[in-house]
Amino acid sequence: MTAAYLTRIVPDPRSPEARRDARTAVDLHRRLMSLFPDNAGPDPRARFGVLHRTEDTPTGPHLLIQSNHQPDLTKLPTTYGTATTKPLDALLDALRSGLTIRYRCVASPVRKPGATTRAAYNLPAVVALTGTAADEWWYRQADTAGLKIISLHSQPLDTARGTRNPNTGDRQRINHTRTRFDGTAAVLDPQQLRTKILEGIGRGKSYGCGLLSIAPTRPGTE
Structure with missing residues (x-):
């Protein structure tokens, strides 16, 4: 079956890149897609199953990204914030x-x-x-x-x-x-x-x- 991953990014409010991405849905989409391979065809979002949303938390906004391809978190700017990825297969298989x-x-x-x-x-x-x-x-x-x-x-x-x-x-x-x-x-x-x-x-x-x-x-x- 198709693999699935869930990535959580906690943006650093001091990061100018993170603040800019938060301003419009288009800028955030571009940032997230930059974490996946290039030359993925006419619809890379669908190709890699990329879905996301912003979660408001007591410590500030977090980004949740689901995908069928593990994102390359090293492509985030070094000051962007913290990020972790975990597989979702066990949850879906249950x-x-x-x-x-x-x-x-x-x-x-x-x-x-x-x-x-x-x-x-x-x-x-x-x-x-x-x-x-x-x-x-x-x-x-x-x-x-x-x-x-x-x-x-x-x-x-x-x-x-x-x-x-x-x-x-x-x-x-x-x-x-x-x-x-x-x-x-x-x-x-x-x-x-x-x-x-x-x-x-x-x-x-x-x-x-x-x-x-x-x-x-x-x-x-x-």
Whole structure:
């Protein structure tokens, strides 16, 4: 089966490179992809299964990066911060039907109205979802991931923003509305869950969305 790694980077707030990367989702994406081999084809993020998100902690933000290729942490600037990598295979191999897990996923919930609906209501091609609509979206995603939601707490986060190709005529503005989903769930289909963990969920995977993290619940915490 495909190998999986989880890397945690604790940026040093004194590092100018770390502060710059934190300003936009595009800069952070470039930094993380620099840790993987070049010449990986048209979509290196997908090739190496790179997913990430920023976790707020009492000691400051941490970066979590999941990948199917071990990143080369020596490519980080020496003053960037501390970083460690561990394999996830044991966690994924232990998945079984009926297992109760805790989950967390920062995702970009959207719907894509049909052409008739867009014309009737003057809607864009992609509509960001928030609140109850975002929760309903998450229930559907969990179902396709082989999970049965037991509990759910959702929290809106800042929008992931940035500009791709800022110095060319092909400027593209990045704008992903984000919601963090936390809770507990029962595993119904271990293989489906493994696939979704490795592939990520929803859009904006290059920009801090889609990483689904799980951990077995402790007795009495379900």
